[in-house]
């Protein structure tokens with residue numbers, strides 16, 4: 653694993669005790685990591701001013717937060733850690749050097765607004781922004797949410813999937829897919845990998861995750877399968893078939909236990925799907941995103957892009973290519 657120039661110790665609300673890339677010197681450490689393109693985290697102090705950069709977090713002893721609930725630095729620890737993991741994941745797994753592939757990191761802003769239960773990427777500031785959630789006690793800074801938001805940056809500078817219609821659903825799914833991929837890759841014992849989005853942050857207030865990739869309709873709104881007109885629903889729901897494709901390509905259909913979570917994934921035609929594995933599915937999606945998808949790619953185009961990517965990476969005659977196509981058929985995206 654790529655090591656930071658300086659390693660602080662952080663205590664995140666979700667990530668537990670982690671190593672953080674920091675800089676500075678005794679008495680004045682900075683939550684800024686020059687070994688990862690200047691990845692840094694700032695404090696918005698509950699402002700809702702989108703134009704504000706915020707104040708860079710500093711610390712005297714390079715031990716960030718004490719792990720007690722409500723510590724002002726704990727959201728910063730989680731956000732900073734999520735961004736550094738996502739940086740490392742794209743670098744180590746996909747050979748990508750930051751969002752723009754130019755070695756320059758985005759930054760993270762925490763404590764946005766009051767009880768704001770969301771997080772977002774914004775091209776203009778080249779930054780991720782995180783609210784503190786209900787009662788300001790559940791910041792939206794878990795690994796999967798941070799990776800989701802940072803991936804919006806990657807999508808913006810690669811395929812540029814337009815954030816409406818079917819391309820909007822594919823944009824959202826891309827963020828959920830790499831949110832899950834980063835969380836698995838991190839192997840953090842406090843927040844092990846799963847095919848759920850936002851299971852740690854309780855954004856719904858009832859303990860349920862925001863999204864279920866094995867069966868997207870479990871959230872009550874997302875689509876399990878493609879249908880004509882899916883482009884008219886919210887992009888966080890039209891992402892369903894692509895999230896479902898990623899799950900099926902990774903794990904296959906039916907019932908499966910992964911890291912203590914039981915999944916049960918249906919298929920449109922009732923035919924079983926054999927998996928290509930999570931790593932291959934993520935590599936295929938990344939290549940499709942960065943090589944073949946455009947701002948206007950729709951579901952049919954995503955199928956074609958991933959099949960082309962699978963052919964490039966694993967050959968056109970192999971089992972991987974075949975299973976990728978079967979996973980699309982299972983979410984009702986056909987030739």
Ligand code: ASN
Nearest residue numbers: 770771772773800801804
């Ligand atoms: N958290 C949301 C997302 O990243 C914010 C939004 O709706 N754009 O998708």
Ligand code: ZN
Nearest residue numbers: 800804824827
């Ligand atoms: Zn999103």
